[in-house]
Amino acid sequence: MTPFLRLAAFWRRKPVIPVLRLSGVIGQIGLVGRGMTLGSLERAIDAAFAVKRAPAVALLVNSPGGSPVQAAQIAGRIRDLADEKKRHVIAFVEDVAASGGYWLACAADEIFTDASSIVGSIGVVSAGFGFQDAIRRLGIERRVHTAGKRKALLDPFQPERPEDLALLQAIQRDIHQRFIAQVRERRGDRLKGTDEELFDGRIWTGAAALEQGLIDGLGEARATLRARFGKEVRLVPVNPRPGWLWRRLRFRSEPAHMLEEAFATLEARALWARFGL
Template sequence: MRRLLNPILPKSWRSTDVVVPVIRLHGAIMAGGSQFRPSLSLASTAGLIEKAFSFPGPTVAISINSPGGSPVQSRLIYKRIRDLAAEKNKQVLVFVEDIAASGGYMIAVAGDEIIADPSSIVGSIGVISGTFGFTDLIKKIGVERRVHTAGRNKSSMDPFQPEKKEDVERLETLMLEVHETFIDLVRERRAAKLADDPDLFTGLFWSGKKGQELGLVDSLGDMRGVLKQRFGPKTQLRLVTQPRGLFSRFGLFGSSQSLTAPAVAAAGVDALFDAAEERALWSRFGL
């Protein structure tokens, strides 16, 4: 209460404690997500980011723990953070917990400083595309695949048809373009901090300690320790959250989707696929 009254209180009565808003960006980065398993995207994080930058004070702290995911959503979140930092004239401190890899690291470079634990995983500056081929399986179980398209490339990379060389080449070209965008963004933000290492942009990842040597990380430490050291022992860390009740958490109210048994079942199936995709992202880093 005293902090709210600070502008009208005598100077000697005003609270001098520093309050630093904290955003937690934890999880895989995917567009949409599901009702039962939300993911990181601009839609799911924009409110938190806006709220954090509305706090008084010069600093916003962001905790990141993400194995990556969608490059588009990663860049959109990155851009929203940088746009608000410039608009509000605030310093952004990013703290890496277990991992900030691939798209997670892309978001991390939105920070003016990146602080990691020595055992954190950072990097993986690359692009990956994974799918499955089911041509032999459908033959064994006696399924006939019927595909009709308008446009000769509309069925490219269909997992139920044999892989075509020209489709793979087209995908690789696309991935190289996305990779270049990622590299340019890291170089722009980290500039002279980056080491001259040929493996830096190959998709490899490193510990936080090695990441500091390579210039991917500025320093080692934890959020509470670093913030209290910089702003004083009375510094308060204020976690920014979105109010969510029991029902809204599962999308049961405020949704255009009917609460029918098929709708609930479909949401459950979506959640299973999302969970499998997220598990695959984490497992690449042994987590």
């Protein structure tokens, strides 16, 4: 037997689990596209399901949430390929899978976390600031001209209007109901808590989430997969490493770029800080 054939036979004996990392804020953050979007993850998702002899695909989830649209699209692509390839999907939560991060975890058939992981936050939030009093004290006149009375919805330099808040709350309810429907569809009869507990936006540790039926067990990826598929199982990361051009753009030194990246970093840090991270 030639060395190539021996090597091929060696790899055939070992089960292979593609590992797709879903880490960071969901949605585009910053000028160079930091954050998870379907566009940035599409090739990695396809690669994860292209391994024909893989008995499962593993997701490593570590996200405080972000864009509900991108969360739904990423999770939807994972489910489409899982159904098409008839591949079992197992999610492993690291520090946090909250809000959109939990939406991503629900794309899996099973969810495992650490006992101290943060899970949940099944809700919708919109946050901002009001500066109308500040600019008035500075003697600044705010001039806004619109065609369409709702075009300047929730302008931070104007007082809030009840009709604008009612419209925002209607949008939030719609997104919240879609989130709830996704969790119910994916978790089904495994959910044990009441709707008031599960869907009011609260968070749980991994141990408490297990009691609520939000996850299936406690465990880390390597140990859990070795216990299930054998000690010879190979975990193969599929996310590409950032290329030279991305690194070049990421670390440009122009003042405007640096300022925008600083704000993007603060925005991302604010999302992580909500969970003590």
